[in-house]
Structures are given as structure tokens and as C-alpha cells.
């Protein structure tokens with residue numbers, strides 16, 4: 001098994017959001033259950049794709065799959081498009097992961113509050129970017145915790161008290 005087969009989609013997401021958060025989450029220091037934002041995300045997810053989704057767990061990834069003829073479609077629901085790049089690469093990573101297992105598919109990210117859908121297909125530049133991202137994640141996790149640096153969204157982060165008090 002290759003290293004990236006152990007990386008979770010959330011870790012790819014946090015790589016873009018904050019390296020400290022990535023490191024803390026990856027070392028099982030989790031406070032996500034305390035965050036109202038996470039609860040809101042889960043609620044949105046349930047209410048948006050209640051009827052036709054099928055969540056499956058493959059190794060470290062949990063995805064909602066819809067079968068469309070011979071192909072599959074991954075569906076992600078996000079509460080906000082503030083971290084659109086992070087969400088995009090998290091979802092592209094799922095496609096990358098499935099491709100390594102010989103499964104090809106497409107993806108759609110829904111932002112219900114913004115009434116926006118983003119459709120994604122994995123291409124060569126995405127694969128190259130994900131190769132580099134996974135290497136960098138591995139390097140970050142082997143090192144010391146990256147020093148927290150204050151960002152405008154830190155107050156909404158579940159690690160805020162851990163980082164700044």
C-alpha cells in the first residue's frame with residue numbers, strides 16, 4: 001500500500017486551511033465535536049442528499065457515492081465556499097484515491113447556502129498537485145507542530161483556545 005492510501009480527505013482539506021490544524025487533527029487531538037460549524041455542516045449534508053446518497057467507507061475515506069450508469073459520482077456538501085480551494089482538493093483527492101483503486105468517477109460539491117454546485121473531474125494537473133500535496137502532508141506530520149499563526153477565521157476554529165489561550 002502506498003502512503004497516500006492512509007491520508008484522509010479532511011487532512012487534504014486542512015492542508016489548505018491551516019497546517020497547525022492539519023498537524024493537530026492528524027495527531028488525534030480533535031475538538032471538532034465541540035464546533036457548531038461542524039454540526040451545521042453535518043445537518044446540511046443530511047438534509048441536502050437525504051434521498052439518494054449512499055455513504056461508503058474505503059480505508060481512510062468516507063464518501064457519498066451515486067451510481068450513474070457505469071460511472072460513479074461523488075457528492076460533497078459544504079456549508080460555505082470560503083475555503084472552496086480546500087473543498088475542491090479534498091474532493092479531487094477522493095477521485096484520485098478511487099482512481100488508484102481502478103475506479104473512475106466525477107464529483108460535485110454543493111454549497112446549498114450559496115445555491116452553487118461545482119463539478120469536478122480529475123485531470124493531469126490535479127494528479128501532479130495531489131502527488132506534491134500528499135508528500136508535503138507526510139513531511140508536516142513527521143515534524144514538530146507548526147506554530148499557530150493567527151488568521152481571521154481562527155476564532156471559529158475548534159482549536160482556537162488550544163492555539164491562543
Ligand code: SF4
Pocket residue numbers: 017018019020021148149150151153154155157158159160161163
Ligand atoms: S485556531 Fe487558527 S492557527 Fe489554530 S488550528 Fe485553528 S486555524 Fe489553525
